[in-house]
Amino acid sequence: MIILENITKIYSTRRGRVHALDGISLQIDKGNFVVIRGPSGSGKTTLLMIIAGMLRPTGGRTVVEQSDLYEISPKERAKFRADNIGFIFQMFHLVPYLNITENIALAGPAAGKKTDKARLAALLDDFGLAERAFHKPSQLSAGEKQRTAIARALHNQPKIILADEPTGNLDPENAHTVLAHLRDFHRQGGTVIVVTHGSEADRYADCIIHLINGRVENLG
Template identity: 45%
Template sequence: MTVFLRELRKTYEATAGTVTALDGVTVGFEQSTFTAIMGPSGSGKSTLLHCAAGLEQPTSGTVTVDGTVLGELGGNELTRFRRDRIGFVFQDFNLVSSLTAAQNVALPARLAGRRADAAAVTAVLDGVGLADRAAHRPSELSGGQQQRVAIARALFAQPAVVFADEPTGALDKATSHQILTLMRRMVDEHGRTIVLVTHDPVAAAVADRVLLLVDGRVTDEMAGADAAAVADRMTAMERSW
């Protein structure tokens, strides 16, 4: 099991009282699988992803990634582990505007004090179809190209898992299809493990399975469903929510 969440809880203190974002989630993500997480707004999707990636600390429960329990790591150890074993792709790309595509891909390694092999950077950019754009800065790239650079950066360290939070949310339909096809290929051809948060049934249908989250709990699971079936299940769930 590449990632395993056991009895994961996350609460926040708000003006109106304690808010429960995750309520005892237990779920695993196998190696070389593609999982989509869906649910109504406020259901805890992004919180689950952030806790699983070590970006937020759960209130209780455990997160195990590649055999390592994240809660047992100190601050510096967790930072190193995230950098080496966890990839993360954001909706807004999070590229450094003053750096080229190649420099953005190599940035995590450089921040770790390691030399990034130029051939390896070129290879990972080639894997996302952007070897010929390595010297271009983000402003010289389309939104889809910027997201592919972000995916290349997430893949550069060959992480155990890649978490993606609405990676196609800011892209048009055709570009979204390109990104999703790329992510599907990374699973099928390169054995990557991808966990995707999305609100789009078309995006979710690309995954091997879809987890449905309501009120911080996994309430349903679909495997091999097409976009229409996912949309119907989401509609029914939102009506009852």
């Protein structure tokens, strides 16, 4: 369960303050598939990062899986992330100097866990990456990069996947593969929150949240 209470986020920059989120309250039940939609700059990435425990809001409360995320210590928050969250970043965010296997395994050691070789091999296989296991990200196609990013998000067996435009730069076939993986994770009981401009994910969605100017727009 994810509970946001009156979340605000103001970025302070040298050129002034940007009100990115302006009082967001919402509740997402465990096991739901949620689509977030909204114009560029409406606060979608900001909202995902706050839910992930990666960005402290200016005000409000963020409770995920019973943890009050910005009340606990940074160390507890890091553990919370490793145990609960898989994040698929807008534009992949793969580490350029690590090969694909190392990129997928990245979250394990960071969380103080041993790399599970059998799980890694299974993920590479599931995502059609076995033959690319020792390639670097620059040697992959966009679809392969995005599958790597998803395999990485799944590696720690999270409860929640947060995906920021995971199909943004992909052709329809690769986009479909990506959504199928998110749907499978959801079918196995996982919670999915996906930011997407496209409408392909709508048929899996339990709910669609529209963000406009940092506020949730109720479209009835």
